[in-house]
Amino acid sequence: MRYTRIQMTLTKDDARVLFNEGVLSADSGMHEDAIKNFDKVMEIDLNAELLCNKGISLAALERNDQALDCYDKAIQLDPNDEFVLYNKGVLLADMQKKEDALECYDKVLEIEPNDADALYNKGTILEELGKNEEAEKCFERVKEIESSDQS
Numbered sequence: 001m002r003y004t005r006i007q008m009t010l011t012k013d014d015a016r017v018l019f020n021e022g023v024l025s026a027d028s029g030m031h032e033d034a035i036k037n038f039d040k041v042m043e044i045d046l047n048a049e050l051l052c053n054k055g056i057s058l059a060a061l062e063r064n065d066q067a068l069d070c071y072d073k074a075i076q077l078d079p080n081d082e083f084v085l086y087n088k089g090v091l092l093a094d095m096q097k098k099e100d101a102l103e104c105y106d107k108v109l110e111i112e113p114n115d116a117d118a119l120y121n122k123g124t125i126l127e128e129l130g131k132n133e134e135a136e137k138c139f140e141r142v143k144e145i146e147s148s149d150q151s
């Protein structure tokens with residue numbers, strides 16, 4: 001008996017399903033499965049959101065250089081994606097690359113000046129660097145943003 005191999009072509013709809021499965025896997029802590037799904041999606045549709053999510057899973061597995069590579073590729077595709085820049089900043093801070101992390105948070109704040117998470121993280125790094133006055137300004141701004149959000 002002879003078997004023929006059928007080549008299936010995945011569609012954009014398939015890519016969206018695989019992407020969502022990858023996100024669900026990552027949310028469940030199954031990052032290897034998530035990465036496999038994200039890699040399949042990359043064959044169909046390469047975009048900043050996909051690369052960022054793959055980077056998050058890689059970072060969770062402490063594959064930091066690969067995660068940074070994903071974030072950098074995502075930034076090349078969309079230099080103003082604040083979610084990518086924020087996550088790259090988080091990873092850089094975790095890697096003790098504080099000055100580089102600050103650059104990422106500053107870029108996020110150029111795009112979205114009221115990003116309380118980026119401001120808080122920036123303030124934390126500034127405090128660790130002994131730049132207490134600058135840090136306090138960040139923390140005060142976070143308080144302002146959070147109090148205006150509750151109104």
